[in-house]
Amino acid sequence: MRAIVLGFGYKCVRRLAIVLAKTRCRLTLRPFDLESVVEWGDGVFALLYKRMRWPLFKYSIASQNTVKVHGLVFPSPLIAAAFKSDVNMLGAWLDMGLGGVTLKTVMPHSRDGNPRPRMREVRIDAQPGVVNALGLPGSGISAFCDALPHLPVWKFNRPIGISVGGDSVDDYIAGVQQIDAVLKTKREHYYFEINISCPNTPEGKKLTAHFDLFSAMVAGVRGATDAPIAIKFSPDQATGDILRMVTEVKRYNKMLVTLGNTQFCSREKMDVSPQEFSMPGGGLSGPALFNRTLELTGLIAPLGVPVIATGGITTPDDVMAVLSAGASLVGMATVLVTNPYQIPRMNYKISRQR
Numbered sequence: 061m062r063a064i065v066l067g068f069g070y071k072c073v074r075r076l077a078i079v080l081a082k083t084r085c086r087l088t089l090r091p092f093d094l095e096s097v098v099e100w101g102d103g104v105f106a107l108l109y110k111r112m113r114w115p116l117f118k119y120s121i122a123s124q125n126t127v128k129v130h131g132l133v134f135p136s137p138l139i140a141a142a143f144k145s146d147v148n149m150l151g152a153w154l155d156m157g158l159g160g161v162t163l164k165t166v167m168p169h170s171r172d173g174n175p176r177p178r179m180r181e182v183r184i185d186a187q188p189g190v191v192n193a194l195g196l197p198g199s200g201i202s203a204f205c206d207a208l209p210h211l212p213v214w215k216f217n218r219p220i221g222i223s224v225g226g227d228s229v230d231d232y233i234a235g236v237q238q239i240d241a242v243l244k245t246k247r248e249h250y251y252f253e254i255n256i257s258c259p260n261t262p263e264g265k266k267l268t269a270h271f272d273l274f275s276a277m278v279a280g281v282r283g284a285t286d287a288p289i290a291i292k293f294s295p296d297q298a299t300g301d302i303l304r305m306v307t308e309v310k311r312y313n314k315m316l317v318t319l320g321n322t323q324f325c326s327r328e329k330m331d332v333s334p335q336e337f338s339m340p341g342g343g344l345s346g347p348a349l350f351n352r353t354l355e356l357t358g359l360i361a362p363l364g365v366p367v368i369a370t371g372g373i374t375t376p377d378d379v380m381a382v383l384s385a386g387a388s389l390v391g392m393a394t395v396l397v398t399n400p401y402q403i404p405r406m407n408y409k410i411s412r413q414r
């Protein structure tokens with residue numbers, strides 16, 4: 061009940077902030093930038109989290125929701141997909157009942173990402189969603205490694221995923237080696253996720269298109285760490301290609317597959333101008349992805365590699381559907397921003413069915 065009421069309030073405040081920001085842009089003749097509302101919202105959220113943690117953000121997780129994957133213990137199968145590195149948001153979502161989080165993809169070097177505006181709300185096939193073309197901005201792997209062992213999220217004692225990006229096979233292997241060297245002696249509960257499926261960088265999908273490179277990358281990263289590794293596929297890949305690549309992944313120990321990522325959506329399909337969205341297209345996230353996620357989970361899970369179902373999962377029923385299709389873990393991004401109070405409701409539904 062508390063989650064339903066707070067979720068309603070959260071959605072109202074979020075909608076109001078977007079309407080006010082749009083009105084201000086119309087009056088000042090400036091293009092609307094959803095990212096600035098997100099930044100403002102993150103600030104308010106962090107403040108509330110620090111001041112009112114117990115009444116607003118603390119939820120328990122039923123013990124029967126626990127999932128074990130390759131030695132990692134997740135108190136709930138619900139995890140944050142790689143998309144955020146703000147420690148306040150991640151902490152709040154863990155308090156609300158996530159079993160673990162995957163941090164936003166880290167790239168080898170510092171980068172600003174694509175020009176703004178690069179994020180907007182859309183309706184595709186009558187479904188609400190978000191298209192982003194952030195282009196993996198971040199401070200690069202060296203700064204990341206300095207901060208990583210000290211992040212407050214470790215205190216939850218739940219598995220933390222490190223998403224690694226790159227422009228070449230060597231980038232991925234070096235990234236995993238460098239991060240593993242930092243964590244190996246200091247932290248126990250971590251896994252890697254290899255992001256080979258970003259639609260927003262020029263080289264983002266090279267490995268999904270070249271099987272030999274893919275195969276060399278999997279062998280290389282597997283040799284670089286003893287921690288579990290998930291390979292993150294794209295819903296844009298042909299199903300046959302994903303099946304072939306998962307069969308390759310299955311040759312190695314302690315591997316998972318993440319199905320999937322955002323789906324490419326062109327600016328024409330969004331029906332917006334370059335002033336409203338700077339890039340020719342971006343990655344669609346949200347409910348429109350769900351059918352493809354469910355389809356891929358049902359096809360891949362029987363192969364025996366644990367699946368992190370990701371894409372369009374926004375309701376307790378969605379969660380139950382992918383778990384029934386064989387998913388071990390459930391990754392979510394968009395719903396954590398649009399209504400994180402779905403987390404306790406999802407956990408409740410899982411606990412009732414176990």
Ligand SMILES: Cc1cc2nc3c(=O)[nH]c(=O)nc-3n(C[C@H](O)[C@H](O)[C@H](O)COP(=O)(O)O)c2cc1C
Pocket residue numbers: 141142143144164165190192194196223255292320321322344345346347349370371372373391392393394395
């Ligand atoms: C704003 C934003 C940033 C994202 N950044 C990353 C990223 O850094 N690495 C990654 O692998 N996926 C990234 N994603 C994709 C998400 O992890 C997830 O796969 C995708 O959004 C589909 O899930 P959803 O429908 O629950 O949002 C991002 C998604 C969004 C919306």
